[in-house]
Amino acid sequence: MSSDPPTAARGARRARPGPRIALAILLASAAAGCGGTFGPAQAEDATPGALVALEDGRHINLRCSGRGSPTVILEAGFSAYSRAWSKVQPTLSRTTRVCSYDRAGYGFSDPGPSPRDGAAIARDLDRTLEVAKEEGPYVVVGHSAGGLYARLFAARRPGEVRGLVLLDPTVEVVAPPGRDGLNGIRRRVQRCLAAASASPQPPPGAPEWEGCVPGWADDHVRRAARDPDTWRNQLSELDAIFGRTSEQVGRLGSLLDDVPAYVITASETAAAAQRVGLGRPESLAELQHLRLALSFRPGFQRTVYSSHLVMNERPEVVIEAVSAMVKAVRSGMPPEPLPPSETTTLEPSATTETASPSP
Numbered sequence: 001m002s003s004d005p006p007t008a009a010r011g012a013r014r015a016r017p018g019p020r021i022a023l024a025i026l027l028a029s030a031a032a033g034c035g036g037t038f039g040p041a042q043a044e045d046a047t048p049g050a051l052v053a054l055e056d057g058r059h060i061n062l063r064c065s066g067r068g069s070p071t072v073i074l075e076a077g078f079s080a081y082s083r084a085w086s087k088v089q090p091t092l093s094r095t096t097r098v099c100s101y102d103r104a105g106y107g108f109s110d111p112g113p114s115p116r117d118g119a120a121i122a123r124d125l126d127r128t129l130e131v132a133k134e135e136g137p138y139v140v141v142g143h144s145a146g147g148l149y150a151r152l153f154a155a156r157r158p159g160e161v162r163g164l165v166l167l168d169p170t171v172e173v174v175a176p177p178g179r180d181g182l183n184g185i186r187r188r189v190q191r192c193l194a195a196a197s198a199s200p201q202p203p204p205g206a207p208e209w210e211g212c213v214p215g216w217a218d219d220h221v222r223r224a225a226r227d228p229d230t231w232r233n234q235l236s237e238l239d240a241i242f243g244r245t246s247e248q249v250g251r252l253g254s255l256l257d258d259v260p261a262y263v264i265t266a267s268e269t270a271a272a273a274q275r276v277g278l279g280r281p282e283s284l285a286e287l288q289h290l291r292l293a294l295s296f297r298p299g300f301q302r303t304v305y306s307s308h309l310v311m312n313e314r315p316e317v318v319i320e321a322v323s324a325m326v327k328a329v330r331s332g333m334p335p336e337p338l339p340p341s342e343t344t345t346l347e348p349s350a351t352t353e354t355a356s357p358s359p
Contacts, residue, residue, distance in 0.1 A: 048108035049082070052128045060128040061108035062101045066093025070137040070162055070329045072322055073125070074100040075153070077144030077170075078185075078238060081106035084143070087315035088322075096326050099134055101125065105233030108220060116236040118245035122152035136160035139325050141318070143167040143311060145241050148249050155255050163325040163335065164261040164296070167310045167318060168269050171288050172246035180242040188212075189238060193231035201226060260328065260335050261296035262321045265289045265303040266310050267343050275345070282345045302338040 049063035063082045072092055076084040082100035092098045103121055104112030112124065129135075138161045142150030147169025154161035177186070192212035195202050202208040204222070213225045224230045265286055275281030286303055293299035302321075306314045321338065328335035 050132060051108065052132045054124070054127055054131065056113075058104065058110040058112060059108075060101060060104070060110075060124060062099060062128055062132055062134075063089070064097065064099040064132075064134060065089060066095070066097050068096035070139050070326060071097040071099060071134055072326065073129075073138050073140045073150075073153070074098065075125070075140065075142040075146035075150045076100070076103075077146045078241065079234065080143070080146075081109075083107070085311060088311050088318050091315070091319050092322055095323065097134070099129070101128060103237075105224075105230045107224070111227070111229035111233045114232065114236045115240055115244060116233050117240035117243075118148050118152045118248050121149045121237070122156055125149070125153050126156050137162045137329060139163040139165065139322060139329060141165040141167065141322055142169060144308065145170045145237075145245075148172065148241070148245050151249055151252065151256060152245075154259060155252050158255070161259060162329040164256075164259055165318070165321050165325055166261060166263045166292070168264060168266040168306075168308050169289070169292065170241065171292060172249040173242050174246050174250070175242045177239045177243065182238055182241070186235070186238055189231055189235045192225065193228060193235060196226055196228040196231055257295065258297050260325065261293060261299045262325060262335070262338055263289045263293040263299065263301045264310055264317065264321060264338075265301065265341075266306040266308050267303055268307045270303055270343075270345065280345070286345060298334050300335070300338040301341075303341040303344045305342050 048061045050061070051059040052062050053059055061082065074082070074085045074089065076082070081102040085100045089098050089100055102109040104110065104116065104124055112120065136157065138157065140150040140154055140161055140163075142148070142164070144167070147166040150164060150166065154164060173180075175181070188211045191208065191210075195206075195208040195212060198208070204213075209225070213222055270283040270285045273283045273285035276284060276287070286301070290301045293301035304310065304314055304317050306317070311318045324338075325335050
């Protein structure tokens with residue numbers, strides 16, 4: 001196995017995945033769950049941060065800490081919210097401004113109107129930062145499906161988003177609901193929606209709530225789980241990931257080509273994906289993440305030993321990558337290559353290309 005770090009090709013263009021690669025990555029993303037489950041809440045998670053009022057009367061919960069520029073924005077994956085970053089944000093905020101938030105219908109944020117696709121999510125974040133007067137430049141960190149939302153937000157702030165850090169990101173794939181590999185998650189959300197919509201609702205602890213209210217849940221999480229709009233938001237978001245959201249990301253074209261990016265692949269995601277090639281098959285997850293990295297200037301991909309929840313299991317990896325991107329933004333120089341992959345199926349020739357000089 002090669003430990004050589006993939007490096008960016010300045011001439012690389014973003015390409016849509018072929019059907020076999022798309023299907024494999026879709027299934028790998030689905031197996032990873034798109035978002036995640038996290039342990040007991042920290043004390044600060046039991047109360048809201050700043051409840052930012054949007055024009056339509058909704059409130060979005062924004063948690064910002066630290067001082068300095070650039071401002072780091074943390075975008076969680078599907079079914080996760082600001083508390084997903086409890087092992088990352090405190091350390092990063094020692095050296096710069098860091099903001100995490102709860103998407104509509106998560107945590108302390110009010111549910112939002114449908115559809116809850118990537119464009120709507122990026123628009124909410126855009127307006128929340130504007131109303132809260134949290135100014136750029138920004139480094140945006142996206143986990144799983146949050147990697148799609150991070151790219152759509154970056155497209156709304158050209159010139160202000162100076163770097164992306166994508167953690168085991170979901171890659172844009174267009175497939176209809178029912179054929180998108182997300183049916184297991186969809187059935188759970190639909191069951192929770194049915195329980196929350198029932199009159200009367202099942203009592204706490206009833207079988208109907210299985211998988212809806214985690215054991216660590218505090219009072220506000222339990223209340224949110226009993227609101228049907230919470231589950232309507234999640235179902236709409238889930239149905240859009242490999243539908244409207246992927247289509248929106250696919251239409252970005254070359255808009256983000258000049259934004260530097262780090263792409264981190266979790267070893268468990270790489271292992272769960274299909275292999276292609278003769279003699280020495282390569283993980284489609286790593287190949288697709290490499291292709292994504294090569295669409296940025298510069299872009300770097302690294303595989304690390306971790307489950308899908310990289311920021312929970314390997315927070316030091318996330319902190320190091322984000323800190324390196326912050327340092328690059330401050331210096332006005334391109335970011336340094338990531339450290340060598342801890343494990344990879346990629347051949348050296350497939351991971352490294354010579355960068356051409358800047359025009």
